[in-house]
Structures are given as C-alpha cells and as structure tokens.
Amino acid sequence: MSPPLRALFLLALGLGLSGTLNPKDPNTCSFWESFTTTTKESHSRPFSLLPSEPCDRPWESPHTCPRPTVVYRTVYRQVVKTEHRMRLQCCRGFYESSGACVPLCARECVHGRCVAPNQCQCVQDWRGDDCSSACALGVWGPQCDKPCNCGNSSSCDPKSGACSCPSGLRPPHCFRPCSPGRYGPACQFSCQCHGAPCDPQTGACLCPPERTGPSCEVSCSQDSVGFSCPSTPPCQNGGVFQASRGSCSCPPGWMGTICSLPCPEGFYGPNCSQECRCHNGGLCDRFTGQCHCAPGYTGDRCREECPVGRFGQDCAETCDCATGARCFPANGACLCEHGFTGDRCAERLCPDGLYGLSCQMPCTCDPEHSLK
Template sequence: MPPALRALLLLGLGLRLAGALNPSDPNTCSFWESFTTTTKESHSRPFGLLPSEPCDRPWESPHTCPRPTVVYRTVYRQVVKTDHRKRLQCCRGFYESSGICVPLCDQECVHGRCVAPNQCQCVQNWRGDDCSSGCAPGVWGPQCDKPCHCGNGSSCDPKSGACSCPPGLQPPRCLEPCSPGHYGPACQFHCLCHGAPCDPQTGACFCPPERTGASCEIPCVRGTVGFFCPSTYPCHNGGVFQASQGSCSCPHGWMGIICSLPCLEGFHGPNCSQECRCHNGGLCDRFTGQCRCAPGYTGDRCREECPVGRFGQDCAETCDCAPGARCFPANGACLCEHGFTGDRCTERLCPDGRYGLSCQEPCTCDPEHSLSCHPMSGECACLPGWAGLHCNESCPQDTHGPGCQEHCLCLHGGVCQPDSGRCRCAPGYTGPHCASLCPPDTYGVNCSARCSCHNALACSPIDGACVCKEGWQPGNCSVPCLPGTWGFGCNASCQCAHEAACSPQTGACTCTPGWQGAHCQLPCPKGQFGEGCASRCDCDHADGCDPVHGRCRCQAGWTGEHSRCPGPRPTAELEDAS
C-alpha cells in the first residue's frame, strides 16, 4: 500500500473513532462541529396596562387618572437553532489506536518504530528516515555501493548521500571548519568573545593574555611578569560550572559543554532536556516551554481549534463570512456552501432567478419580497417582513423580521412594521415601544397636534379633548358654569337658599345680606345684619333691626329717621296709630 494512502486511511480511522478518545490524552485535539436543534425558547414579552388610580388632575372622571404600566410575561416559541459542540480528534501527526492517539509516520518504519510524527527510531544496524537501509557508515545507495564524500569522517544519508556535518564544519561536504567568528551546527552561530576567536564546535572563547572570562569580558591586571587574571569559569549564558563533573549545568534554553548552544527545535528547559508538547504547528519557547500556537489554534498545548467565528493568531480576529459558510480558523478564508462563491461567499453561482446543478430551474420566489433563492435547493430567502415558501405571505400580526421570527414589542395598541419592527403608536402614545403618553399640551398621532384649551387641567393625549378645571363648561374651557351649577363639567347644582350664589369651582354659597349658614338657610341672629351677619345693630328703644339693611325696629312710642330710635313719636301719630 502506498505510504500516502496508508496515512490517509489512518487519519480517517482517527477521525471516525474520535468519539472514544480520552480528553486527557496529551495528543488529542479539539475541533468545533455544527448541528441543528429544534427547541422551545422562552423570553419575556411586555404587555401594556392602563389601570386607573386616584389623581389630582382627573382624566375621564373627577377622581381617577390612567397610569400606563408595562408588565412582562413569559411566552414560548419553537426555534431551529444552529449550535456548535466541541469534538475530539487525534492531533495532526497522530492517529487513534485502541482509544489513544499514537504518532503517525508517512513512511513506514521498516526496521524500527514511529516515536513521533514522521520520526522513526531504528533498531541496531539500520539507518535512514524509514529505517530501511542496512548500509554501513561511509557508503550509501540502494546497493550500499556508493562511497560518502564527506570530509573529516562525517556520515552521510544512506539514501541520498547528503552529508551530516557535525558542529564546527561547514556544509555541504564537511571539508572546511567554520569561518572565523562562527561556530556550532552548520556554523550558524556568531562567536561572543569580544573580538577574540572561538572554538568552531563549542563556541568556547580563546581569550588573549590581557583578558579572561567566558566571553573574554574581564580585563586582566598587568604584572611584572605578564598578566594576572582572576579565576573564571567557561560557562556561557548563566551556566553554572560543576567542578565535580568538570562541565557546565545549563539554564533553561541552553545546552552544550559551555551552554553556548540554544535548544534544538522541539526542546526546552535546563540543558534542553525537556521535550516540547505543542501541537498543530505550535512552537514552544525554549526557555519556558510555553507554546506559541500557529494561527487558528489556542490552548496551553495548541490542542484547541479557534472558537466558531474567530480566526488567526491567538484567535484574535473575527470571521466575516456569509451565513452558511465556514471560516477557516487559520486565515479567516471562507469555505462556501454549495452554490455560492466569492471572498465572503455572498455571490451566487447561478444567475439571479435560477437554481439547480445546471442553473436551469426557475426560482419561484416573489421577486418583490425575496432576496433570492438558494442556488442549489431553490429555497426562497425572504425579505424581512415576509414568509412562506414563495415569500408571498406577510408576517402574521405581532411578528416581524427575517422569517417573521421576532415578536413585536409595541404597547397600547401600537402596530409594528413587519420588516423593521418599528412601532407605529396609537394616538396618544409615544416612544420606541409606545410605552409613554404624549407630553403635556400635545395629542394625537405622533403627538403632533397642540392642545387648544383654556382654564384646563390637561387635554386628552388621544383626541385633544380638554379636561376643564372646576367651574368651566366642557369644550375648550373658555365659558364659565351657568348660574346655579358648579364643579367639573358644571354637572353639580348649587344648594343655596334665598337667592344666594355659589362658587362655580367649589359650590360654596355666597349668602345675600341677612342670611348665613352653609346653604344660607339661617337668618342673621338678633342684633346682627348685613353680608355674613357681620354688622351689629345700633338701636335704642327698638326690637332689633332689619337683618338685611340694619334699620331699627322701633318700639311703640319711638321713632327715628335712620337706624336709631332717639325720640318719642308725636301725639298725633300716636292717636292715628291707635
């Protein structure tokens, strides 16, 4: 079986059996899978109430006013939701075997075993990437009959003959040492010796007599005979010299005899002794071992695919694909569903009005109320406010939006526009949801009319009808109550005796002179007269005075021109009177 086909089969096996994987397996990774469900969804919906409460400024009666109130009730609807769940699969370079993820080598390890993705560990006397070559060191080729042309005893690849140069020798033939100022594998590192040469293999500095230290950074003191240099150790990059072993113990991120070589890719920690565990192309920091994930992945070990809707480095970017398309987590590129194309998957493959594999079927959607039909299935995509198989049905009352899935939130008889959900308020109400009465002195649709009331408490926000103050006739409140009536709407009758007037506002009686009491039913007490019986009679030789004018009622035999009875009546008058 060809190696590539074998690898694909193993990957397929890993994906198929991913449901049995153990999430604690360090070689398992996660991805997001979409699925649809039909659920019963609850949400709070506002309802408007108009209870009447006592108030100082009556609306429809002298004692109550409407108080718009909003209450919320729980309602339910069935919705089809597309959701996403996290699923497990073996990380890139691994496949599932007996419930665990094991490394995958594209080429079979003929005489060895696969210990890491595409890395074979050969048994003794076998060499090559796939452990298939039995060539002895120094020869290569299918028949092991070609000599290696590598200098300084360097080995070569048994299949290609390419030289594997040890540190300190220049590729490709390993014939020349590193050029001055360079050292290490492939001579890729620069000497750090303050201008002094270094060992081409290890990078150890060859300091001149007047300097010392691991990097020749310490000057020596000139003596009578030569230079005196303090004792130093050869360790670079913070390494600690172990006298008992005669070598350096390297800090995190460094290795080699004198700690001059950075960790090889895939290793970290002190002396580069710890293997990195970063998946999906992530690289680990050679000092801390922390993974730097490749774009599209996240998590401590880069085992998790970016959440749905996110992509890029650290999943920091937001996808911008059309609904139904999938966003690649690495670069945000859109994978279009069948029938669509374009950077954002917004372009139909079929011309407008057509669908099907050959774009031969005509769409059956109402052209005025639809966006388009699906280029593969022909399903109509309705404009907001329209529904039905052909987008020829307007939204039912109290619903709006795409698919008529949204509930209207218009209170107090307001009607919402089926496309946008905006409320058209009934006369007298205003606000985004028609929850508020019109401001004072306005009424009608959109509160656009001005009230024309005089002597009024308010006007109805619905039709502008005036609510007159006490004492004014209905209408525009410019005509006072007729005599004998009073109160709101002049509906109350005055209860005043002896032709007394009453207040059109309160109904209180204003008594005529000579009368008193709440209803002016009582005459003034003897000895008092006038308005409110406030004046006292001033009579001598009299039986009181007239309660209206205060004229004295003179006793027999007494007379007077005004209010007093100062003198006796003449004899002739007395005789006439008798």
C-alpha cells in the same frame, strides 16, 4: 455481529468519531463542526375579521356601517438553523489507534518504530529515515558500495550520501572548518566573544592575554611578569560549572559542555532536556516550553481551534461573516453553508422555496390560515 451493525461500526471507524478519544490525551485536538437543526418559530400576524352584517346603504349613513375588526393570530413556520459543536480528533501527525492518538510516519519504519510524526527510532545496526538500510558508516547506496565523500570521518545518509557534518565543520562535505566568528553544527551560530575568535566546535572564546571570562569580558591585571588573570569558569549564558563532571549545568534554553549551544527545535528547559508538545504548527519557546500557536489555534499546546466567530493570531480577530456562517480560523475567510456564496456568505444560491447542495430540495413550511 449482524451485517447492519457491522456496517455501522465500519462507518464510525472510517469517520473517526470523536466519542472514543480521551480529551486528556496530549495528542488529541479539538475542532468546531457545524450542523443544522429544524425548529418551529411562532409569530403573530394581523387578520381582518369582516362584519357579519353587510352595510346596505353606506351612502346614506357611512358612520353607522360596521367596520372590519383586526385580530392577531399565532402562526408557525419551520426554520433551519446552523449551529456548532466541538469535536475531538487526533492532532496533525497522529492517528487513532485503540482510542489513543499515536504518531504517524508516512514511510514505514522497517526495522524500528515510529516515535514521533515522521520520525523513526531504528534498532541496532539499521539506519536511514525509515530504518531500511544496513549500510555501515562510511558507505551508502542500495548495495552499500558507494563511499561517503565526507571529510574528517563524517558520516553520510545511507540513501542519499548527503554528509552529516559534526559541529565545527562546514557543509556540504565537512572538509573545511567554520569561518571565523562561526561555530556549532553546520557553523550556524555566531561567536559570543568580545572581539575575540571562538572554538569552531564548542563556541568557547579564545581570549587574548589581557582578557578572560566566558566571553572575554573580564580584564586582567598587568605586572612585571605579564598579565595576571582571575580564575573564571568557562560556562556561557549563565551556566554553572560542575567540577565533578568537568562540564557546565546549563540554564533553560542552552546545552553543551559550556552552555553555548541553543536548544534544537523541539526541546527546551535546563540542558534542553524537556521535549516540546506543541501541535498544529505551534513553535516552542526554548526557554520556557510555552507554545506560540500558529494563526487559528489557541490553548497551552495549540490543541484547540479558535472559537466560532474568532480567527487569526491568538484568535484575536472577529469574523465578518453572515449569520450562520463561520470563518476559517487561520485567516478569517468565510466558510459558506450549502446554498450560500459570496465573501460573507450572504448571497443565496438557490431561488426562494428551494435549498440544498443542488437547490433541489423544496422548503417545507406549515400552511398559514387566515380568517374570512
């Protein structure tokens, strides 16, 4: 490859030109780019055509003097216009490699691979955010010589020693169970029982003798022997009990043995088995998987920047910028082109006849000719 071609190739690679990206790649996002074009515009101008013979004695007979004739002539001027075009780039958290957008981990996955933005999948016997620690469970530190100060056989982070409490135990050290009325990982969920406590691990309701059902919502009949309760499956939130498995098949948005755990962030659907694919800060609905886009973005996966002239949540707001300027898609702030300033980009920075970043470029216009 010749030096000029090599330099051009390296420049294109450094700029990340979108021509090599596949728009069907789920990790490819679009954005709007401004560019300028120079065109010639025509318009008509009036000119006065003086009479060929002068009027020698206008004071004697002014009405006989020939009058100037007004004619129109087409003139041209050079106009610089700002236009916009859609370009492609890898979504936030991804980078281009061989024409595809692959996840980016800010820290190298030493003994593993990057499977999602800043998320490593470690090979066996390696731990930590970057898969660089060979510490066994129960110890941490650079030399793996510090015991985890975590109760109930809980593990800890091999670098920081922070405890990872299993469901039902309260952070930071996992010594105490969840307080009454709470359950789940880090005790973050509230029991869904009608006036009854729940199991701190699973959220299963611990019903009193006179009530039964997944949420203690079914009343039991009473006879001389005591309360007689109907047989009810333990599944919460509409789950269907699978006797062969001894657990529940959960509806969209729920997981766990009795469907008491909401889907963690990034997952949705039945048993939380589907992975969300929302970009640019969009949040995934844990029931349907639909993306709720952050302000400034749209599309089924929030891959598209708001069209030019629109901004805000669901791109529902209209920009209020001077002609030729576009606005920041998140909040509507005007993005001024070189040579303009102000809240609406309506104020010129350069004096008449000059333009450019430092106002050093003279405007070039075709000369206008008049009739004599």
